[in-house]
Amino acid sequence: MIAKKSKVSIIDVAQKAGVSPATVSRVLNKTARVSPELTKKVLSAVNELNYVPDPFAHGLKTKRTKSIGLIISDITNPFFPELARGVEDYVSSVGYSLILCNTDAKVENEKRYVELLLNKRIDGLMFTSLRVGEDVIKSLLSDGVPCVLVGRKPENIEGLIYVVTDNYKGGCIAGEYLFKLGHKRFVHVSGPLDNSAGRERLAGFIDALKKHKVKGKNIKVIEGDFTMEGGYRSAREILRLNPLPTAIFFANDAMAIGALQRFWEEKISIPDVFSIVGFDNIKVSSLVSPPLTTISQEIYKIGQLSARELIKIIEGEKGEPIVLEPKLIERRSCRCIK
Numbered sequence: 061m062i063a064k065k066s067k068v069s070i071i072d073v074a075q076k077a078g079v080s081p082a083t084v085s086r087v088l089n090k091t092a093r094v095s096p097e098l099t100k101k102v103l104s105a106v107n108e109l110n111y112v113p114d115p116f117a118h119g120l121k122t123k124r125t126k127s128i129g130l131i132i133s134d135i136t137n138p139f140f141p142e143l144a145r146g147v148e149d150y151v152s153s154v155g156y157s158l159i160l161c162n163t164d165a166k167v168e169n170e171k172r173y174v175e176l177l178l179n180k181r182i183d184g185l186m187f188t189s190l191r192v193g194e195d196v197i198k199s200l201l202s203d204g205v206p207c208v209l210v211g212r213k214p215e216n217i218e219g220l221i222y223v224v225t226d227n228y229k230g231g232c233i234a235g236e237y238l239f240k241l242g243h244k245r246f247v248h249v250s251g252p253l254d255n256s257a258g259r260e261r262l263a264g265f266i267d268a269l270k271k272h273k274v275k276g277k278n279i280k281v282i283e284g285d286f287t288m289e290g291g292y293r294s295a296r297e298i299l300r301l302n303p304l305p306t307a308i309f310f311a312n313d314a315m316a317i318g319a320l321q322r323f324w325e326e327k328i329s330i331p332d333v334f335s336i337v338g339f340d341n342i343k344v345s346s347l348v349s350p351p352l353t354t355i356s357q358e359i360y361k362i363g364q365l366s367a368r369e370l371i372k373i374i375e376g377e378k379g380e381p382i383v384l385e386p387k388l389i390e391r392r393s394c395r396c397i398k
């Protein structure tokens with residue numbers, strides 16, 4: 061890893077100067093002509109913030125490095141290794157290599173990695189969240205840095221190519237399925253609601269139940285965080301509800317598995333007490349007890365397609381947004397109560 065000389069990042073300097081990170085890089089590395097006015101703004105932001113650039117950095121994209129960066133938020137969520145595997149298999153098949161960065165869902169880590177990857181002159185970037193800030197991604201795009209968003213839909217960034225599962229439809233499938241099993245009281249443990257996947261899964265679930273006139277106090281939403289620990293904590297919250305729900309839809313498998321652990325510790329038998337549906341179909345979801353019914357995303361394929369689109373953009377072609385279909389995988393964590 062490149063030694064970090066300054067806590068201030070190139071993105072902070074760019075924001076202070078009102079220019080893009082690439083412009084800061086061009087001024088500092090003298091890789092292209094920048095107007096005297098912008099140069100002055102950049103240098104005064106550098107001085108004010110005491111920014112010390114990485115001495116090994118050579119600026120942005122002076123020539124191809126045949127490497128791309130994938131920024132993920134949680135390496136412990138098995139969704140991401142499978143996704144990364146899809147990306148890596150694709151990029152290595154076409155002669156590129158992958159740099160994988162884990163941010164622990166922290167904005168400052170994400171900013172640091174964007175900077176590090178730019179300094180390493182990667183040819184393109186894959187984001188799995190917009191946590192770094194829409195303005196940063198917009199400025200990367202306007203500087204011609206190829207970017208793809210994976211697993212999320214950008215709402216306000218024109219031209220950002222994405223590869224995603226239809227999360228709204230996945231939420232609908234979960235709601236419809238649990239309703240048809242005869243359930244009347246539901247809990248949804250959502251993903252973070254500042255995240256489009258979290259919001260769309262929630263909206264689909266609620267809309268499917270509304271169609272069957274289930275609403276109000278019969279649907280309780282607990283905001284989760286997509287982690288196993290968060291799922292474990294949510295189970296504690298669910299057990300305090302009165303009356304208890306009979307069906308729970310978790311916005312991802314990691315949270316469902318965390319909750320299964322808690323229910324097991326409390327000697328609560330699943331699916332006798334609660335019917336549980338997850339989302340993702342990570343490999344381990346078929347190995348837990350009981351095997352988890354879930355809404356499947358084609359995780360490896362999402363990785364491959366995202367990599368394919370990114371490389372198309374890097375090589376001067378036009379990328380295209382891709383939306384994949386979710387699918388119900390029935391296992392043994394639900395029961396019919398009709």
Ligand code: RIB
Pocket residue numbers: 133137139211257286311312313314339340
């Ligand atoms: O951020 C993690 C989650 O987002 C995954 O579990 C998957 O559901 C993805 O969309």
